[in-house]
Amino acid sequence: MPPKRSFDAELATLETLRDATPEAAEAGLVKALTNRNNFIVAKAATLAQNHHLASLTPALAEAFHRFLDSKSDPQCWAKIAIAKALAAFEYQSPEIFLTGMRHVQLEPVWGGVEDTAGPLRGTCALALVQCRTLNNHTLLTHLTPLFADKELSVRVNAARAVEQVGTDSASLLLRFHAELISLVPSLRAHLGSETPELFGACYSGVLSLDGPAALPWAAQFLLPEDDASAEAAMAIAQTQTPECFPILKAAAQRARDPWFRQCVLSAIALSRQQEGTAYLLHLIAEDTHAAEAQEALCRSAPSAETRARLGELGRPCS
Template sequence: MPPKRAFDAELQALEALRQATPEEALPHLTKTLTHRNNFLVSKAATLAQHHNLTALAPNLAEAFPRFLADAPKSDPQCWAKNAIAKALAHFEYQDPDLYLIGMRHLQPEPVWGGNEDTAGPLRSTCALALVQCRTINSHKLLLHLIPLLADKELNVRVNAARAIEQTGTDSSALLLRLRAELASDSPELLGACYAGVLSLEGPSAIPWAARFLPPEDDAAAEAAMAIAQTHTPEAVDILKSTHKRARDPWFRKATLSALALTRQQSATDYLLHLIEQDTQTADAREALMLSAPSPETLSRLQQLAPNPNN
């Protein structure tokens, strides 16, 4: 059979396995994981995860290094390595060496005007997976994760911050505090740092996070959202006072969205009060509507500000 037809037939057979039972899929997936085609192997790894075939973890781990050699040719776009790493992470595979290799892997591939590193998602997946490896203590985890905070890819830096948060130690919180204090990165990374510190330290860290609100910029909006995710009365108090002081219209709207996301009744009452006073009515209404309001809140909202689309 010509190569193209053979490939199409194999791909079709794999797609059919999505509807099969795990027992039916196991033999075919076991064989496909030995294939040299990275796309077919990626499909097989994804199906192994779909069927929760943990028995295939050794096969997946064995296939992984095959796509590291001459990687741009053997595994363009990191399709195979990404799918394998995701499946192994899903299975809570415990060998850290595979994840460490993935975290360090760079794969420049030619694009118009130069090269592009296609291994960023792989580094992110492996960083988050490494945290679940029980053979590595928290100190060594942080040693492995810290370099990714300086990765060229934003998504890798963000996921490194999330992985550091998941280590769950006092050192993790201090490291995230330090990274946030440097404030020399994208708002998305800074937001991950704010959220990580608040998750680890709880409401006691709200005053620290509130220090990043005055600039009224994108990073300040990330801080507001991180504070909101504590779902505490303290968060409401800080966000209300921030909204009252804010001068930038965009940032005032952002603080209203954050208030709604606290899921606190006092925040809901504040937003309804703004509507009642005809102050930022449209923004307050939008914030409430995007926060999955209760039937009672919807009823009060309808009385104060009927939907203009009705």
């Protein structure tokens, strides 16, 4: 019972610091970061971040190393919260983030063990990019191995981190990874059914870095009409450029799979192009895939003008 009362008291004290001024909260948070309980430390790190208390950076860094032992930090709660706070404070020493990117934490679960450090590795990958002491080549060298991580969230965050590097080499790495998975069936099977989300991160990253010039490259992934193709359609739509509409229109017109055609029509609506909206309204007026076009428009937060036109066509948004 005494340990429970102590935990409850610590938690109650932290709650009082939530609404305190940063100056009033600082001393209490410094003390909380020395606590043995990982949940308390995680809460303290989050509050430090919310209060913008960059002065607590040394205490956060010390606590991170203290909780590297899996027994003291189950689920990596403390380390993840600390890494997020340090990233928010633009912490420039990369060693903590590199340690977090490599950390594997096996914890017992029913029937065996499970690695609970995936979210930590992904968080640290994104945080590493803001370390100005590392040049772009070194950043990519550290991030590339994460594309082979067994956890999808880590691979996706690795792709997003590479995008943030923002160089030609970063774009080439994302292109290579997307094409490699696409062309090697055994690798795609090994990565599993969750691969499309990783494809989407690669497509979006390349389009963000290279702009409309990369649209023909992304368009090639529309052809299989599978989940990854749907991610490509959405990535193309997110560019919201005039050049994206002809590509998506062509994909919709040749689509054989009704599900994929619906995905492409939705992408056209989300591209926010006047030509795209006019095309979808034309489909409705001609009663060609009218229900699919209506759904695509109504789910895209259409303008008052578009909603009025849908009403005139007898296809109002509910």
